[in-house]
Amino acid sequence: QVQLVESGGGVVQPGGSLRLSCAASGFVLSNTIMGWYRQAPGKERELVATIISGGATYYPDTVKGRFTISRDNANNTLFLQMNDLVPEDTAVYYCAWRTSVIVWGQGAQVTVSS
Numbered sequence: 499q500v501q502l503v504e505s506g507g508g509v510v511q512p513g514g515s516l517r518l519s520c521a522a523s524g525f526v527l528s529n530t531i532m533g534w535y536r537q538a539p540g541k542e543r544e545l546v547a548t549i550i551s552g553g554a555t556y557y558p559d560t561v562k563g564r565f566t567i568s569r570d571n572a573n574n575t576l577f578l579q580m581n582d583l584v585p586e587d588t589a590v591y592y593c594a595w596r597t598s599v600i601v602w603g604q605g606a607q608v609t610v611s612s
Contacts, residue, residue, distance in 0.1 A: 499523075500595070502520055502593045503520065503603060504592070504606035505518070507591065508607075509611060512585060518578040518591055518593075518608075519575055522575065522593075525595065526574065527575070527576060530551060532549050532569065533549075534594070537590050537605075538588060541589075546558065546561050547566075548567065549567045565578060566578070567579075578591065584610060588608060589608060590605040591606050
C-alpha cells in the first residue's frame with residue numbers, strides 16, 4: 499500500500515536548522531511531483547516546496563532561500579532542509595505525493611522557540 503512517513507521533526511532555536519525526511523513506499527518516487535506543506539495552529543495548510551520529475555523546484559517567498567527540497571531516488575526518500583528557522587515556521591509539516599489526488603503523510607511537528 500502507498501505510505502509516506504515523515505521523520506526529523508523536533509524543537510529548534512531560532513536561527514537553527516532541521517532536515518525532514520519522507521520515506522515513500524508503494525510507489526516509485528522518481529518521475530513524480532512531490533511537495534512539502536505545513537499547517538500552523540489556526541491556519542490553513544500551505545505549500546512550502548515542490549519538486550517535479552525533472553528536478554525543478556518551487557518555493558514561496560516565505561521560505562525561499564532558507565528551505566531546500568530534494569529527492570534521493572535510489573532510496574525512495576524526499577527531504578526538506580530548513581535553515582535559518584524563525585518562530586513563524588512552527589507548524590506540522592506534511593510530505594505529499596501529488597497525483598490525480600494528493601496523498602499525504604501523517605505529519606511531523608516542527609517547533610521553533612527560544
